[in-house]
Ligand SMILES: Nc1ncnc2c1ncn2[C@@H]1O[C@H](COP(=O)(O)OP(=O)(O)OP(=O)(O)O)[C@@H](O)[C@H]1O
């Protein structure tokens with residue numbers, strides 16, 4: 001079965017994840033992975049671009065090139081670590097760095113910084129890029145795309161499973177036991193770590209709250225929590241997707257009185273993530289009479305013990321089941337999704353689930369860049 005590399009650099013802006021995956025007719029198989037952190041200056045520049053959304057073409061090209069060089073570093077390191085050569089790789093699936101995601105914009109748009117042509121030159125591999133825009137052109141949200149991959153990986157007869165990605169943003173996939181892709185549910189539930197990371201950076205100077213220890217020592221401010229949960233995004237029915245454009249520190253500031261202790265705000269943000277996920281799980285169960293037997297957390301937030309404890313309290317009936325039990329690491333699942341999506345592209349098969357994204361129909365996603 002052919003080998004693929006998936007590259008994902010998510011909304012947390014922490015760096016590039018690369019996963020080596022064997023894809024064929026059966027379940028995708030995880031073979032190895034590596035990560036390349038962004039140098040601090042690149043991270044700052046990317047974050048500034050996401051927040052200010054103003055730049056020059058020359059600056060855009062500089063960032064795109066620097067980003068692409070880090071991607072090539074990740075691919076080449078993964079090839080070395082796994083004793084694999086570029087000729088063994090059917091394709092590299094490159095997500096790119098989301099700079100702006102505005103499915104409700106006029107016109108709707110989603111922009112991922114990427115240069116698949118340069119990546120093909122730097123790695124000697126075929127590259128598939130630009131995965132999201134075809135779904136959006138067909139009227140979809142262009143996100144989340146991972147649910148189709150989750151379905152290929154985790155669907156099992158007689159099991160209803162939930163996959164929960166805890167990145168900057170949280171997205172939930174609900175897989176029915178039937179394997180009927182039309183019944184898969186998937187959407188972004190709201191912030192996972194994005195607000196907690198930004199608040200932690202502002203008050204402690206740390207990129208994130210390791211294990212959620214700071215949040216665990218604070219008190220949830222019930223009034224603030226209820227104000228945050230009043231945001232219409234949480235009540236909106238799917239299809240829906242979101243990002244940094246909506247959930248940022250200025251959004252949080254509009255709900256603060258200024259008298260809150262920073263640590264209590266952190267605890268409240270952790271509770272916001274857990275509560276909004278629990279609401280999304282309940283929403284997903286409304287039209288189903290099957291019992292969910294596994295909630296599988298993935299993404300960096302799967303390491304946040306405080307967040308997982310809050311989730312357990314909100315959803316006591318569904319066992320939290322480690323991704324590793326299925327032969328995959330929670331840290332590399334999203335990168336694996338883009339390896340699988342590249343495989344779908346080469347096979348001429350759709351990558352989106354229209355029931356998830358709201359697109360007019362299934363579409364083959366991504367453009368192909370030969371080496
Ligand atoms: N030990 C840990 N304790 C607490 N949080 C952690 C830990 N390790 C990672 N994280 C969180 O995980 C985040 C990174 O997660 P991940 O790489 O899955 O996000 P992403 O892929 O960038 O985002 P998205 O899935 O929204 O695109 C960090 O920013 C941090 O908040």
Ligand SMILES: CC(=O)N[C@H]1[C@@H]2OC[C@@H](O2)[C@@H](O)[C@@H]1O[C@H](C)C(=O)O
Nearest residue numbers: 098101143144145146169171188334
């Ligand atoms: C526009 C964009 O980059 N969205 C990401 C982000 O990160 C998590 C969530 O928001 C999800 O919708 C998506 O990524 C995953 C890989 C997806 O498309 O399934």
